[in-house]
Structures are given as C-alpha cells and as structure tokens.
Amino acid sequence: xxxxxxxxxxxxxxxxxxxxxxxxxxxxxxxxxxxxxxxxxxxxxxxxxxxxxxxxxxxxxxxxxxxxxxxxxxxxxxxxxxxxxxxxxxxxxxxxxxxxxxxxxxxxxxxxxxxxxxxxxxxxxxxxxxxxxxxxxxxxxxxxxxxxxxxxxxxxxxxxxxxxxxxxxxxxxxxxxxxxxxxxxxxxxxxxxxxxxxxxxxxxxxxxxxxxxxxxxxxxxxxxxxxxxxxxxxxxxxxxxxxxxxxxxxxxxxxxxxxxxxxxxxxxxxxxxxxxxxxxxxxx
Amino acid sequence: xxxxxxxxxxxxxxxxxxxxxxxxxxxxxxxxxxxxxxxxxxxxxxxxxxxxxxxxxxxxxxxxxxxxxxxxxxxxxxxxxxxxxxxxxxxxxxxxxxxxxxxxxxxxxxxxxxxxxxxxxxxxxxxxxxxxxxxxxxxxxxxxxxxxxxxxxxxxxxxxxxxxxxxxxxxxxxxxx
Numbered sequence: 001x002x003x004x005x006x007x008x009x010x011x012x013x014x015x016x017x018x019x020x021x022x023x024x025x026x027x028x029x030x031x032x033x034x035x036x037x038x039x040x041x042x043x044x045x046x047x048x049x050x051x052x053x054x055x056x057x058x059x060x061x062x063x064x065x066x067x068x069x070x071x072x073x074x075x076x077x078x079x080x081x082x083x084x085x086x087x088x089x090x091x092x093x094x095x096x097x098x099x100x101x102x103x104x105x106x107x108x109x110x111x112x113x114x115x116x117x118x119x120x121x122x123x124x125x126x127x128x129x130x131x132x133x134x135x136x137x138x139x140x141x142x143x144x145x146x147x148x149x150x151x152x153x154x155x156x157x158x159x160x161x162x163x164x165x166x167x168x169x170x171x172x173x174x175x176x177x178x179x180x181x182x183x184x185x186x187x188x189x190x191x192x193x194x195x196x197x198x199x200x201x202x203x204x205x206x207x208x209x210x211x212x213x214x215x216x217x218x219x220x221x222x223x224x225x226x227x228x229x230x231x232x233x234x235x236x237x238x239x240x241x242x243x244x245x246x247x248x249x250x251x252x253x254x255x256x257x258x259x260x261x262x263x264x265x266x267x268x269x270x271x272x273x274x275x276x277x278x279x280x281x282x283x284x
Numbered sequence: 285x286x287x288x289x290x291x292x293x294x295x296x297x298x299x300x301x302x303x304x305x306x307x308x309x310x311x312x313x314x315x316x317x318x319x320x321x322x323x324x325x326x327x328x329x330x331x332x333x334x335x336x337x338x339x340x341x342x343x344x345x346x347x348x349x350x351x352x353x354x355x356x357x358x359x360x361x362x363x364x365x366x367x368x369x370x371x372x373x374x375x376x377x378x379x380x381x382x383x384x385x386x387x388x389x390x391x392x393x394x395x396x397x398x399x400x401x402x403x404x405x406x407x408x409x410x411x412x413x414x415x416x417x418x419x420x421x422x423x424x425x426x427x428x429x430x431x432x433x434x435x436x437x438x439x440x441x442x443x444x445x446x447x448x449x450x451x452x453x454x455x456x457x458x459x460x461x
Contacts, residue, residue, distance in 0.1 A: 262435045263374060266443060270305065270382045273447055275298045278387065281454040282294040 027063050028128035029054035031182050033092070033166040035123060035133060036100070036196045037116050037158035039208065044114035045103040047096035047198050048123055051166075053177040058087035058201070063126050065095050065112070070120030072140015078112045084201040090176060094200040104198050104206025118158045122148055133186045135164065149185030153192070156225040156243070161210030163196035217243040297387050297459070308381035316368065316377075328368040329355070335371040339412045348417070359420040372408030372438070376401055379442045387460050388453040396449040400442075407441055 034049040048065055052058070064079040084093055096108035116123070120136030122144055130145030136157025141147055151157075152164055166189055171178040183189055192214035199205035215223035222229045226243040292300070319327045332355040340352035343359065351358045355366045383396045411434045419426045453459065 262439045263378065266375075266378055266439050267305075267309070269443055270378070270446065271302055273443075274301050274305075274382070274386060274450060277450050277454040278297050278301060278459065279294045281459050282297065 027057055027060045029057050029179070030093075030125060030127045031131045031166060031177060032123060032125055032133050033168075033177060034163050034193070034196070034198065035116065035135075035158070035190075036163040036198065037118055037160055038097075038099070038114065039103070039161045039210065042099050042103050043160060044097055045100040046112065046114045046116050047094060047100045047104075047108070048112070048116075049198055050093040050095070050125055051177050052087070052089055052091055052093075053179060053181075055089040056087045057089075058084045058091075058093075060084060060093065065110070066124045066126070066145065067112075067115050067117075068122040068124070068134075068138070068140060068143065069117050070136065070138050070140070072122070072138075072143030074143075075117065075121070076113060076115045078110055080110055084109050086201045086203070091201060091203070092199045094198050096198065100198065103208065104196075106198065106200050106204040106206045107202070109201045116158065118160070120151065120157050122151075124148075131182060132184075133164070133166075133190060135186065135190075147184050149183070149189075150187040152186040152190045153225075154187070156215070156227075159192070159215070159225040161208075161212065161224075162214055163193040164190045165193040167191050215243070301385055301387055304385035305381055308385055309378065312377040312381060316373065325368070328371075328373070331371050331373065332366045332368060335409075335412070336366040338409060339366070339416065342409060342413055343416065346413075350416070357416060359416055364416050364419060366412070370412060372404055372411075375408070375438055375442050376404050379404060379446055382446050383449065386450055386453065388450075389460055392449075392453050396446075396453075400445045400449065403445060404438075404442055407438060411438060 030050050030052050032048060033051040034047075036045075036047045037043075038045045050065075060080040061083045062080065064077050066077045067075040069075050078095060093109045094106070095110040095112050096104075097112055097114050098108075099114065101108045118136070120134075120138040122132055122134035122138050122140070124130050124132035124145040126145055132144045132146050132148040133152065134141065134144070134148035135152040136154060138148075138151040138154075141149075158164065166177070166181060168175070168177050168181045171180040181189070194214055195207050195209040197205060197207045212224045215225045215229075217226065217229060220229055229243050316328065319325060336352045336355045336357050340350040340357050343350035343357075348359060357364045357366065379400055380397060383393055383400065386393070415426065415430050415434065418429050
C-alpha cells in the first residue's frame, strides 16, 4: 500500500503537469500580429493587435504594450486594467485609439493614444518572452523588452493607410499563428497589408483598404512611401538604393537630372528646326 | 556685313549639321564620362561644389538659412546633393553642340554662346534654388516641379534661344558651307 501511494505521488508530481494544457490561464503565449498607423484621412486611427497561439492567454490584467521612438526611448505604455473574456486559441486582443474604433466600427479591448512613430519606432508586449516589432529607421533594439531584429522596411517605416501584418504562412499550420511564426526579425516576420483587418477579443472585425497598393521595392515603379525605385533615375540619379537616396542625413533629397525624354526631344527639335532653317535660307 | 554663301547643297549642309551635332554631343558625353570614370570627377566635382556654393549664397541673399558643404546644401531640415546633372551641364552641352554645329561664321557662333550659356546657367541657378526651397518646405510637390515643370522650362528656354539665334544667322544669310 505504501509502495502504491509512493508511486502515485511520483506519477502525480511528474506526469499530471505534463498532461495539462500548456500555460493554461496565462498571458504569455501571445504575439503582436498587426500594427496600423492610421490613414491619411484619419491619422489618429491607430491600433496594435495581439493574437494568442494557445488557449487561456486572456489573463492580461496588469500587462502592457509599450511604444518606442526611433532611438528606443519609451513614448507611451498602455496597461490592461482587466482580463479579456475570450481565451480561445487564435483569438485576438485589440489595442486601439478611439478614432480607430470609430473608423472600423468595432469596440477596442484597451485604449491607446495615437503615438506610433511612422518613420521609425517599435512596440513590445510583455509576454514571456516579450514580443517586439520594430520598423523604419529604428536603432534602439537594445532598449526593447526583447530583440526585434532588423526593423521592418528600414527605409520608409509605416505608411498611412497600410497595416503591417505578421506572416503566419510558415510552420506546421499555414493559417494559424504558431510560436515558430516569430523569428525575432521584424523585417522577415512582417509584411505590408493592403487591407487592415482589426479584430477584437469578442470576435468583431472591421476592415480598411487604402486606394494605393503596398509599395514593392525593386519593381522600378516609385510608389507611396518610396523616394525612388530601381531605375527611377529622376529622383536619385544613380544612387537609388533600397528605394531611398543614399545621401547621408534624414530626409535627404536630390535635385534631379534632366529627363531623357527632354534630351531626346531637344535633339530632335534642333535637327528638325535646323534643317528647315538651312533649307529655307538656301532656297531663298 | 557681307553675307557668306557656300557651294554645298542644302541636303549636304543639313547632313553636315546633323553629323556635327551628333558628333559634338557624343564628344561632350564622352568627356563627362571620362571625367567621372577615370579622373574621379575632377571637373564635374569642381562644377558641383561651385554650383552648390552659388545656390546656397543666392538662397542666403534671400534670407533663407542655407548652408553648403562641398556639393551638399542644407536648408532647414532637408539636405540636397548637387550632382553633375543638376548644374545644367547637359542642357548647356546640348546648346553649345547645336550652336557650334550650325553652319555659321565663328563670330556668330561665339556671339550665340556668349549670350546663351550665361543665360542658361542663370536660369538653372534659379531652378536649383526653387527646387531646394520646394523640397525643403513642400516635399510632396518636389516631384512635380523637378520632373515636369522645370525640365520643360529649361528645355524650352534653351531651344527658344538657339532657334532665335539660328534664325538670325540663317535670316541674315550668314550660313557657311
């Protein structure tokens, strides 16, 4: 009997925790999956969306989202005052401004103010380990709760009207968020999304599609957010790298060259008019 | 002034003009490329540095806080780099080539260059000043200004000046060849 009790105790100690659902009733199996900087018409309609990749991650009371500026200084911290109700795996938590709630017509789970820096910054959620995403000309990775790796779109950062969204197509389940969808490298983990799709913890969702598509660096078309692109020599003659000019200094621009159509037109008109003048003078 | 008439047929004269024009354009392009590629931009570098200094001085004379350093100009929070093309070197080169190639007397050619080249350089100075001001204060309008408005204005000015000169030469029956 004593031996049976002994082995039962051993089993209970070692095996029962292993059979239980992972981290049930917690907050940390969660990732930042979408960041939206507002639109040109509603620049304060910003949000950050978290998503659980395991059940029971709704105990977020006291935990926070922190926003950083381009050098890693804290801009603002938004702390949950209560848990959220829905702890189903893959459910989301929406941290949004009042303007975003109005724009998308859904309620938010935590209110933030419009403080996302467009040109460069980062946000972190204090999961375990903390999850962070950085973008643009962000240089303060050492100040974050956890590394965000290379910033997303280091040349132009966040673009009004376009969300950045975590790519969840890798891993075992291409349509579900998994731990492996986070490589701690924002440039690799996030993509530009033409349609912003916030969804709150209750499951209500909204959407916004901007009139201009996400820019594609390297397609030789100067698109929204790009200073130049590939062979777009007018904006940066010979010096367009990663869709920006290579001149040192923030906001550097180049005075452009004369476009090729102008030069060809000039040569053509000189030849045409010169010929007419010569013929006229000789025939008179 | 005694008109100078040559014996060449109009077709031959036109052909000579076209060949001389293309030849001078190619020679001019080659000189620029040799300077940039082999001589590390000695000539074009000198040109861009002086253009930047001139533009910054002109902006300062208007009360704007422009600062030049080498071939760069900073105005408020924006920095601009003056590259060879910005100096008007292309348009001046084309004007010079067209003027030298036209079958006229050397005296007329030099007269055309003496008026046309400084005028184009002055107009390009105004172009750079305005683009830098627009870039610093109305960045969204910069593309429109530099891709459409100023190229049209500069090319139209160069073409207009050359045509006026060529007409005066041809009309005065001072063609040579």
